Amino acid sequence: MAETDRRVAFVTGASQGVGQAIAERLARDGWHVIVAARRREALDTVVAGIATAGGSAEGVVLDMRDPAAIEAVISTAAERHGRLDGLVNNAGRFSGRRIVDTTLDEFRLNFIMNCEAPFLAMKAAIPAMIRGGGGAIVNISSVSGLRATPGTGGYGASKAGLIHLGAIAAMEVGEHNIRVNTVTPGSTWSPTFRKSVEGKTPEEIQAMQKTGTILGRFAEPSEIGDAVAFLLSDDARFITGVNLPVEGGAYWFRGGNRLIGKRH
Secondary structure (H helix, E strand, O other): OOHHHOOEEEEEOOOOHHHHHHHHHHHHOOOEEEEEEOOHHHHHHHHHHHHHOOOEEEEEEOOOOOHHHHHHHHHHHHHHHOOOOEEEEOOOOOOOOOHHHOOHHHHHHHHHHHHHHHHHHHHHHHHHHHHHOOEEEEEEOOHHHOOOOOOOHHHHHHHHHHHHHHHHHHHHHHHHOEEEEEEEEOOEOOHHHHHHOOOOOHHHHHHHHHHHOOOOOOEOHHHHHHHHHHHHOHHHOOOOOOEEEEOOOHHHHOOHHHHHOOOO
16 A cells, blocks of 8 residues: 555554554554654554554654644644544543542643543644545543543543533534544553552452453453544444443443342
8 A cells, every 4th residue: 555545543642552552453454543642662662563563653752731732743743644534532541539639730630631632632633634525533531431430530520521522523523524433441451450450369350340341351452442443444434423332331230240140
């Protein structure tokens, strides 16, 4: 495939975990992937891995807390390639404190990373997509944005806001052949999540999975990547404004084993 024929996708928070899996899947599908994150060394590792697998990628250092940088980096990337076909807003942060223990700065940082940064990225990407005749955007939210969970006030509220923001964006840009959808993961075996369960026994982790999802396990990052790749693809050409939960039924099964009896 000629480089000029490749669709171009910009993926934030792509140096590890879910973001890395998204970038790798898109590269396998023939996209040129611009992977963005704060750490250059980690970005270089992801880009090298994609190249080794026969894909096309480049890394750009981007701090999603910097509004001016978001606009400049995305606009420059689109101008350099002459197109921008896809945007994946994956970068975010998690805060696990109760409301009374959360500082105002920490609460605001959740919204800066999980809602404001995707807003700015979409604002920067949409003009390039309009010039190119269309495109697709996928925002990565969380099941915490769908259901109330103690200890996730700032995080859950900001992720709920992102779901609503995506639906509004879809309504505003549909006339330009731009689709906007949201993917909502539950617990996923990312490096961050693995670190959060350090110290738990295998039996405790297994119990968490059985009581947390209908399918009795947590997601692999690649499974989130598969969902994103679908929504960016032409197979999803008539899908927009949708929030797609990719969480093994966690929304419905919360505490399900206690409600319906022992799970075998």
